């Protein structure tokens with residue numbers, strides 16, 4: 001019986017159909033804060049601006065408005081011939097977007113000394129990506145944007161999230177191109193930090209560039 005959600009076969013067929021010879025890089029921005037106009041989103045928007053100025057197509061998704069349940073560890077996605085993740089929610093269409101993009105921007109606030117729950121649930125569900133594409137992480141270029149209330153990146157717990165992203169993307173063979181992070185409390189307040197915003201824009205340009213940059 002055919003599942004009602006997008007299956008691995010559908011996605012692979014769609015990826016093939018959409019393949020073109022375009023040199024245009026596709027960037028997918030994943031917003032992990034419940035505040036659509038918050039600080040991490042502002043950093044991500046500036047990364048997007050940099051990526052667009054370098055010729056990329058940018059699409060942004062707002063996790064908080066999506067129906068994305070936590071991974072239930074059933075390992076259906078790892079079964080031989082798996083047709084995909086067993087959970088029928090908005091992550092199904094997100095898998096397609098993740099596979100089709102050349103680069104990802106992951107933006108999150110620091111919540112309780114690490115990334116937000118929305119971001120962590122998204123990270124866990126990426127476990128299922130291998131059911132839709134043979135090597136979904138390899139060569140994927142990744143930028144991270146984070147904001148926190150404390151004045152200090154270590155005391156805020158931002159370092160814990162940074163460490164997680166570093167370990168995760170080293171493990172998956174992705175390319176962590178760079179990270180921008182800074183302190184701000186009120187939504188959008190981070191835009192006053194012009195030096196950081198310029199850093200974000202430069203990261204966006206590097207994200208789609210050919211130059212190989214070490215993550216910081």
Ligand SMILES: Cc1cc2nc3c(=O)[nH]c(=O)nc-3n(C[C@H](O)[C@H](O)[C@H](O)COP(=O)(O)O)c2cc1C
Nearest residue numbers: 033038039040109110111112113147148149150156
């Ligand atoms: C539930 C919650 C937990 C938070 N935990 C931390 C924390 O552990 N460390 C910190 O420095 N700031 C913490 N903050 C402050 C946010 O990280 C800060 O306001 C950030 O700029 C919000 O980013 P956003 O606008 O993208 O949501 C917390 C805020 C909330 C609402």
